Amino acid sequence: MMKKSLSIAGAVIIVLGFGMGLAVAQQDEDEGPMSDLRFVVVNDYNGKPVRNAAVVLHPVSRKGKQAKGGLELKTDNDGRTNIDGIPYGPLRVQVLAPGFQTFGEDYQIDKPELQITVKLKRPGGQYSTYGNSGDTKKADDKKPQ
Helix, strand or coil, X not given: CHHHHHHHHHHHHHHHHHHHHHHHHHHHCCCCCEEEEEEEEEECCCCCECCCCEEEEEEECCCCCECCCCEEEECCCCCEEEEEEEECEEEEXXXXXXXXXXXXXXXXXXXXXXXXXXXXXXXXCCCXXXXXXXXXXXXXHCCCC
């Protein structure tokens, strides 16, 4: 019970930290230009929307390092989510959804409105350097001749 309340408190701190970072950026730039972001998350295979995908936004420093804090959005049934009032500049976007590869990319926010479409891929095959190549059969698969 204690761990759950701590993780919720941690998430609130992260969101507040990101918001405060945005507020500081706004003050430093005299209420500089802001952007309204729209996200559409779809399945790469068939183009269908991915609902309840987590879209995580991280501010990025001028040197390309991810700043502390972040903000998480969730997609609706149509695979859409949005946020208004994001300051111009670099922004790292990560998208996570069960059954899909994690997506991550940096964007330069430089327009009053920006729509970002993310195509999530299914996980690829896994390969191992251990074991054999699958040419051998299990003992119970062998048939007597």
